[in-house]
Each structure stands twice: as structure tokens, then as C-alpha cells.
Amino acid sequence: MSFEGESNLVTLLRNLSPVLAGQWVFAVASDARAFAHLDPLMSFREAEGVTAIVRIDQAEGLDVRFEATRIDLNVHSSLNAVGMTAAVSQALAERGIPTNIVAAAHHDYLFVPTPQAEIAMKVLVELTDPVQIRRASIADVSILAPLFDGYRVFYKQPSDLVGARRFLEARFRSSESVVFIAEIGGEAIGFTQLYPTFSSISMKRMWILNDIFVDPSTRKLGVGTKLLDKSCEFAESDGAVSLKLCTAIDNFTAQKLYEATGWKRIDRFYHYKFDLEQGPL
DSSP states (O other): OOOOSBOOHHHHHHTOOOEEEEEEEEEEESSGGGGGGGOOSEEEEETTEEEEEEEGGGOTTSEEEEEEEEEEOOOOBOTTOOSHHHHHHHHHHHTTOOOEEEEOSSOEEEEEOGGGHHHHHHHHHHHTSOEEEEEOOGGGHHHHHHHHHHHHHHTTOOOOHHHHHHHHHHHHHTTOOEEEEEEETTEEEEEEEEEEEEETTTTEEEEEEEEEEEOGGGTTSSHHHHHHHHHHHHHHHTTOSEEEOOOOTTOHHHHHHHHHTTOOOOOSOOOOOOOTTTOOO
16 A cells, blocks of 8 residues: 655655635534535534535535634645644644644645634744754653763763663752753754853853754754754843853864854863863873
8 A cells, every 4th residue: 555645744844835725614414415515625424413614605504513714734745644733733732723634635724713823824834844942841851861862872971771861850850951852743853951150250150052962863954053042042041141062073063063053163272171080190
């Protein structure tokens, strides 16, 4: 069995092109013949009767249960696609907008309350950028831990998922760090962790951008840039004088990202470390 249409969630969301498509009603009757002269957009038979979607100008005399504006998403989605319906409904639900979603063989159609149609359109346009950044909490530890573990493995540390979870929980419980998480369709794909410190010279707060990691399968989607931008936005709102970070000398990919987003490499200072576990060499 083959499934035509796009199934990749990122591609689907990027290609959304929502348009308003008039006002419609969901009406019910005991028999489909009640709608035969109306050419319904869709009808569905249930044990309790038949539901039909018809234009609002044909609604007179019908048992109307829901008045709505139709929004066509205009993306050829596979009926086998996973995640798009959830991503759309979740984004609308977060703004308090109820929606009925109808999936046909080629496209998906939304029916939302008419007073909220314009807001729904704005939400859908925002979804065309599928990467969402939000501040994480201790409730997110279970989805953050695998990313944090992947970050440590990248820096040649042995995998320790239990330790990663324990470390993150401790930071959240003690309010010792701020973590931002990147998601696509509710799935965690990257994070950054900031630690607070102070500058004696300026007598102001600073933040250390200590960790940043993006799942390799979702790179080249601008996730790292969005995490950096969100970190800068947060630090500025916190009244900090600057953010600082360090990266490996041979991590050229990260260096290009930092410099492309306005970070300046400091050549005037050396960084030293005293290893308390090993002691002096």
C-alpha cells in the first residue's frame, strides 16, 4: 500500500499556506436525504444520524450544531502523515481556539469559530516556522535528559542518562540555571543552558551560555540560531551586561554559528582552569 503526499512534519509545517474559505455549518439529520439538495462539502454517517458540512447560506431549516469559518491549509499531506494534526490543534488550543479538522486525500481543512478565524490564521502562519523555543521547567527533565546526555557524549563523556536527569533536576530545584528548549511539534530537538554570574568590573549580572546542543537529525533548520537569540533576549530582559561562552578550538561549525549571530571572539585573555579532582600537574 502506498501513501501519496508529504509525510515529513517539518516539511508539512513549512509549506502551510492557509487561506480563509468561507463560512460553513455542521448540521445533523436522521437521514442523508435531508441534505441531498444542498451538495454538502462532506457528510458522515453515525449511529445517531448523519452530520453534514454545508455553506452557511444553505443552513436555513437545518439542525445546526456548529457555525465555523473554513481554513484550507493548502499543503498536500499524506493520510499516513504523523504529527501535523496534533501540531495544528495544539497550537490553536494554546490560544483557546477550538477546531474541527477534516482530512481528505490531498489536503486538510480546519473549521474554527468565525470570531476567532483571524487569530487562527495568525497562529497558522507562525506554524510555518515549526521550531518553537520556550523556557523549560523541572517538568521537562525527562525530555531534556536525552539531549543533555547527547551533549556530553559529543564532548567525549560516557553516556549517563540517569546522571543527566539527576544533574538537571538539581539545577532546577536550586534555581541554579535557566534552560531553553527547542521543539518541533512538541518533540524536543535541542536546548541551551545558562548559568548566572557577575562582572566585578561593570558591577552587573552576566550569564554564561554553558551548554547548547541540537539533535543531529534536525540540524540546518536554524535551531541553534533561535536558541542563541532566545538566550540573548532573556539575558537582556534580566538586565545582564553580557553573555559569554567557550567552545573547543576545533569546533569550527559552532564557531561559524556564533560569529554569524554576532558573538565576538575574545583574543585578549587566556582562560585557565585548576582541576580540583586531579590537583596541580
